[in-house]
Amino acid sequence: MRPPIHYSSPEEALSVVQSGHRVFIHGSAQTPSFMMKHLAAQAHRLRNVELVNITVYGDMVVDKPEYAGHFSINSLFVSASIRDAVREGRADYVPVFLSEIPELFKQGILPIDVAIVHVSVPDQHGYCSLGVSVDIARSAVNTARFVIAQVNPNVPRTHGDGMVHVTRFSAMVYCEDPLHESVYGGAISEQELKIGEYIATLIDDRSTLQLGIGSIPDAVLKCLYNHKDLGIHTEMFSDGVIDLVEADIINNKYKHIHPNKSVTGFALGTQRLYNYVNDNPAFAFLDIDYVNETSVIRRNPKMVAINSAVEIDLTGQVCADSIGTYQYSGIGGQMDFMRGAALSEGGKPIIALPAQTNKGISRIVPFLKQGAGVVTTRGHIHYVVTEYGVAYLYGKNLRQRAHALINIAHPDDREALDRACHERFKVFPGW
The missing domain is CATH 3.40.1080.20 (Acetyl-CoA hydrolase/transferase C-terminal domain)
Known part of the structure; x- marks a missing residue:
């Protein structure tokens, strides 16, 4: 039987994020834009929060100049959303092979305090899917002290390594945003x-x-x-x-x-x-x-x-x-x-x-x-x-x-x- 599901408000969920934390942000189509807006609203109580990510889509909000001192981005792959921030010195870039990024988390070189991920709704067994972006998110979920899930019925359930049980989440926040799209x-x-x-x-x-x-x-x-x-x-x-x-x-x-x-x-x-x-x-x-x-x-x-x-x-x-x-x-x-x-x-x-x-x-x-x-x-x-x-x-x-x-x-x-x-x-x- 699926365990009872409790959805938190964004503010309640983000209360685990504290000054000085390193926070992983899910990427690509699964970039949790809904939670990023609410994280930006927490700036008044936060200092020196480091955000770690690979490719992100949409408005990151926290990369804007007014959030300097509150948030900094330490990107493992620079995408269009944050290029200006990197160019202007408001964000940093870590050169690393994609295959080795999980080792940065596992070995404590970049230990993750909080992971914010974007997942499907739970199935009958209580499992959510990381959708179309398992990549480094799997290791971030495995190693983070706290995991916040942005739960969305628009996220597809994919087969493979992306299943996460609801008991792994510190908090779950419901939204119905469309996934980010890109046309090649x-x-x-x-x-x-x-x-x-x-x-x-x-x-x-x-x-x-x-x-x-x-x-x-x-x-x-x-x-x-x-x-x-x-x-x-x-x-x-x-x-x-x-x-x-x-x-x-x-x-x-x-x-x-x-x-x-x-x-x-x-x-x-x-x-x-x-x-x-x-x-x-x-x-x-x-x-x-x-x-x-x-x-x-x-x-x-x-x-x-x-x-x-x-x-x-x-x-x-x-x-x-x-x-x-x-x-x-x-x-x-x-x-x-x-x-x-x-x-x-x-x-x-x-x-x-x-x-x-x-x-x-x-x-x-x-x-x-x-x-x-x-x-x-x-x-x-x-x-x-x-x-x-x-x-x-x-x-x-x-x-x-x-x-x-x-x-x-x-x-x-x-x-x-x-x-x-x-x-x-x-x-x-x-x-």
């Missing part, structure tokens, strides 16, 4: 679709896919309708997988681990996606320290990791988290999967990016911008794809890499890159 497939450019076509030629039947965030992964999915028997083992996915699942192109038949299931840490998309994964046993939402563990990823043969970048230099260094010193995102799981795919039998780690920015600036550069972060090192790089083709860098020396990358740069940028290549390596790319 509708914004695919001609260049991104061409990139998708090139990547599709690299994907063999019976491959297992990891898809990073953004429109390029959705462009790839649109180009896979002639493929057969694909699998999913990824840190996240969006709406693009649905049609391929329904067409039996993604069926997970030939995965070595978790066959017949699409494995992920979180999902982010539209309400169609949230409805689709609701109580759907074909999807397993698992703890990110398992999903993104390299030794797990490599166990699936033909593992294909598809990730994007801000820029790449002529030696193969990949910046994916910043624009110079401007912190745009985070390390995330790119290296977890780039390495896992490289170690997989027949695996292919792929970096995909348009040859130029929207302002016509080359993304293939002689040197990364001053202050840029290297996410994927030149020792880990294999395939690089732009709308002008595929460069295979693994096993190539620096001069050969420069030649291969210049060949897939925008034609308008190749002459300048040729000169930079000659200046650095004392030879023109056609050597």
Whole structure:
């Protein structure tokens, strides 16, 4: 029998938050915006409360200048909601592999006093689901001293590691807010679709896919309708997988681990996606320290990791988290999967990016911008794809890499890159 459920007011629930506490905030589609507004209203009694999170959506409220001294954000992945706060010095960023964030909680490096999570309504046994964002939230719930649940009938019940019994919650607050949504497939450019076509030629039947965030992964999915028997083992996915699942192109038949299931840490998309994964046993939402563990990823043969970048230099260094010193995102799981795919039998780690920015600036550069972060090192790089083709860098020396990358740069940028290549390596790319 389900235990009796008592819902608290937001003010009553948040009374456990005290000055000096570290508070975990659930992320992505599950960002608990309702509770964030009420947490901001508690500012008058709180000082130096540190908020820890990965990607968050919606208005965080507490990141505004007037809350300085009351709240600070220590983000493990910078998203649009808090970029200005980081840029202006009102928030901080921790560079860390997504797979290792749970260890920060478990080892007490970032001990969590309070976790605020956004969950489904309890089932007949008293279990709530972490919905479409299990990722690092599972470990936060396991290790926090207090857990506050924002309970919402709009949160889907997903299968996997996301079940939390109501007895784990210090307080439960009811709301009926819609989940945060994000649309990727509708914004695919001609260049991104061409990139998708090139990547599709690299994907063999019976491959297992990891898809990073953004429109390029959705462009790839649109180009896979002639493929057969694909699998999913990824840190996240969006709406693009649905049609391929329904067409039996993604069926997970030939995965070595978790066959017949699409494995992920979180999902982010539209309400169609949230409805689709609701109580759907074909999807397993698992703890990110398992999903993104390299030794797990490599166990699936033909593992294909598809990730994007801000820029790449002529030696193969990949910046994916910043624009110079401007912190745009985070390390995330790119290296977890780039390495896992490289170690997989027949695996292919792929970096995909348009040859130029929207302002016509080359993304293939002689040197990364001053202050840029290297996410994927030149020792880990294999395939690089732009709308002008595929460069295979693994096993190539620096001069050969420069030649291969210049060949897939925008034609308008190749002459300048040729000169930079000659200046650095004392030879023109056609050597």
